[in-house]
Structure formats: structure tokens, C-alpha cells
Amino acid sequence: MNIGRNAPCPCGSGKKYKKCCLQKQQAVSSVEAHYRRLSKAHDKLANRLMKQGRDAFGDEAILAAVDEFWGWPESEDDLVPTAERLDRAGPLFWPWFVFSWYYDPDDFEEPLDCPANLTVAEYYARQRGPAIDSLEAKIISAFGRKPYSFYEVLSVDLGRSMVLKDVLTGWKITVQECAGSEYLQPTDMVFGRAAMVDGVGMIVGLGTTIIPPGFKPQLIDVRNRLREGRRPVTDEQLYDWDMDIRQFYLAMEEHLHQPPQLTNTDGDFLEFHKLVYQIESSEEAFCKMASLCATETPQTLRQAATLDAKGQIISVEFPWSGKGFKGHSGLDNTIFGHIRIDKEKMTIDVNSAGRAERIRQEVERRLGTTARFRLDEIQDMDAMMERSMDRDGKPPSLAESDELMKNPEVMAQLQEMMERHWIGWVDEKLPALNGKTPRKAVRTADGREAVEALLTDIERKPDDDGSWVEMNRRGVRQVREILGLSKKE
Secondary structure (H helix, E strand, O other), rough: OOOOOOOOOOOOOOEHHHHHHHHHHHHHHHHHHHHHHHHHHHHHHHHHHHHHHHHHHHHHHHHHHHHHHOOOOOHHHOOOOOOOHHHHHEEEHHHHHOOOOOOOOHHOOOOOOOOOOOOOHHHHHHHHHHHOOHHHHHOOOOOOOOHHHEEEEEEEEEEEEEEEEEEOOOOEEEEEOOHHHHHHOOOOOEEEEEEEOEEEEEEEEEEEOEEHHHHHHHHHHHHHOOOOOOOOOOOHHHHHOHHHHHHHHHHHHHHHHOOOOOOOOOOOOOOOEEHHHHOOOOHHHHHHHHHHHHOOHHHHHOOOOOOOOOOOOEEEEEEEEEEOOOOOOOEEEEEEEEEEOOOOOOEEEOOHHHHHHHHHHHHHHHHHHHHEEEEEEEEEEHHHHHOOOOOOOOOHHHHHHHHHOOOOOOHHHHHHHHHHHHHHHHHEHHHHHOEEEHHHHOOOHHHHHHHHHHHHHHHOOOOOOHHHHHHHHHHHHHHHHHHOOOOOO
């Protein structure tokens, strides 16, 4: 729709269009047009710098830069140059190579046949002299030896621009970044290099890995180590710590791309063990093993058991459990395994090698020679999953779970459990907060920032069950109220 220059501005300010939003739109259009010119200039410059890097610096210099980029690995095994990982590193390495890396003869036992103490971009600018394109010169000036850092996305104008904040220095910049604004969202973090070029915010060198807000407390720790007293971190410090910061990102990036490793509440990797014992007496085995169940008394377990005419145990099943649940204050107990006693046989199922070793020690201590170990069957995860599927290829418990979640009484109990968990969470000592509780951490600005990032990460984690998502979000809102944090919409 065309709006007359003298017509009232549609924003409702009461001003004429020409005195209000028209000027803003013209300013935005001017920035976008100049960004397109700078982008074209950068693309041409990048091709020229790559050619310059190969022609004037040579393959040996590029290989030396690769070694430095990866932290001077002592062996090829340390580098682990998988094709996938090298592809992910490319958008960071090549801009770093042409704008930041330089050959320092003091760092090499054998000299390289290439310009010394000059980046590829600096050497190119020197060779071109006064004939260099003005936009190319501005790009080189802005990004020359500009350090990489971690940026948090503050806001996104879809398909047009983003507002970024350097997590380490606190510097804010609006970048004209069409591609990134399509897939990034506020609170995401990225690793790269942003700068102002002739009044336009640009990114040259950006990691392909999106860093979730849950990693922000680690970056706050890095920021605190870089600070000298209470002074803010500067670009000069980032440049001095370039390799350390880059190695920190590469380790984080590798971690984020590793497939998830399932663990139990003890932190042990899942590995299903079935321990089989031959026992002399099912009654004696029950009497000595029943106290391993923290959720039921021996009397209650006996009532559910199969007994002979004399009231002695023939067969019985009960969980190996303990009070409390690590990492979740809302739960009362933890199930470590499952014990089945049937006549002269006792079978114990656990889900890790560590728990298998613990229960073997318990059996030896409690039953001694009256229990003879026969078998430790280690079961493959895939096979366990196949056996647990029903005819429709779904876990049998899924349908049961759906029915339970429709039960108002069950939902009320779950809600109460989640409320207890989140109320307790504020006073739990968390590794992410260096052993501090959230209640103590929020007493400082850095601590509040770290706790806020953890809460945001929890809110953003996907969950197939909408009811669990809502309960967690309700819990996070409760935590913010307890801690006096700003509300998130």
C-alpha cells in the first residue's frame, strides 16, 4: 500500500508520514543497500585473499595455520580430522587464516617461505597499495586481527538483521545477517566475529554450531577469568587469549555434536546386566535381601509373595531401591535394580556395570556361601529395546503412560512432585554454578545471569509430552518468583 508523504503515519504517532516512519524506512533501506554492496565487495575480496594465501604464503603456511587453529596437536590422532568436523570448522578457519593468522619466525624451528608478521589480508593491502578498492580496504581494517568471541542473540528481525551481544566483552552490535536471522532465535549463542564496516554491522567468520543458553554459565566463568580486577574484557585481551578461547569453543562444539550417551542416576553409562545366583533357601535369601528395598517393609513384600503351607517364601519380586533421587528433589526414592527370588534361583537386573558390582558385593556380604554366582549376562541396548516393543512397535508402557496422564489424580500428584522439585532446586548446589545454589548465585550480577540462562535452557528444551512442558514452565516461573528474577513471557 502506498502512503502519501503528507498522510498521517500509520504507526499512530500523530505525525505526518514524511516526518515519522518514512525517514526510518529510508534509513533502513539505505543500510540494507550498503550492506549488499559490502557483501559483494567481501565476496570478491575473500576469493582474492584465498588466492593470495596460496600463491604468496603457500601450502606449508596453510598447514601451519591449520595446526595452530586446532591448538598445535601433538599427533594426528589428537586432531581427529573427520570430514564432518572439518566441514564445520571451515567457516571459522578460512576467515581466521586470511584476517588473523600470521607467520612469526620465532614460533618455528624451520623457517617458512612466506611473508613474516603479516596476515594474508595485510599483505594483500600492502601489495595493492593506493589501487586497493575502498570497500575492500574498509573490510580489511574492520576485520584485520579482530578476535573471535561468543555472541548471544538478543533479538531477530527475520530475514534482515540481528542484535548480538558479545558475552565476554558486553559489546552490542546490530548485524545485517539475512541467513542467520532465519534460523537463530533470542538466547541462542554463536561463535564468530562481528564488526562495524562503514556504519554497517557485518559478520565475517561464524561457527555453524548453535550454542544453547545452558552453556552460558561456562562462558561467564571464562569472562571472569579474563577480567583484570573489575574492568571489562577488551578485544586486546580476546586477541591475546585467541587460542584458548578458540579451543574452548572447539571442545564445546565437539561435545554438542556427540550423540547423547544415556546414563542412570549414578552417572554410569547404561549397560543392562542380569546376575543369576543359585541359592540354598528362598526364605533365607529373602530375609537377608529384603532390606535392600527402601520403599516397602519386609512384611508388605511377604504379603505379595508366593508362600508354601508353612508360610515360607517360594517366590517373590521386589525393587532394590534407596531413599531420595539424585538431581530431582521432588522424588522420594531411586530404583537401582530388580530382585527376583524363585525357589533355588535368584536373579537381579541392573542397568550399569557399576551397579552390578555393587549388588554383587551386597549379595556376598549378606548371603555368603549360601549364594553361588552363576552368570552375568550383559544385554545389548538394541536387543532390550526390541524385546520391550509391542506388536505396534511402541513401548508397552507408552499406552499405559498416556492413560495415566489423563487421570486427574495422577496429574495432581505429578504437579505436586514437580512443585517440590522446583522449590528444592533453588537450594541445590549445582555444578553449573560452581557448587553454589541458585539462591546464593543470584546475589551477584554474574550469578543472576547464569541462573537466568539455566532457566531459559530448561524452558526451551523440547518434550513430546505437552503436560510435562507446562509443568516445567510453571516450575520455572515459580523459581523466578522465589529468586526475584524478571519474568519471561
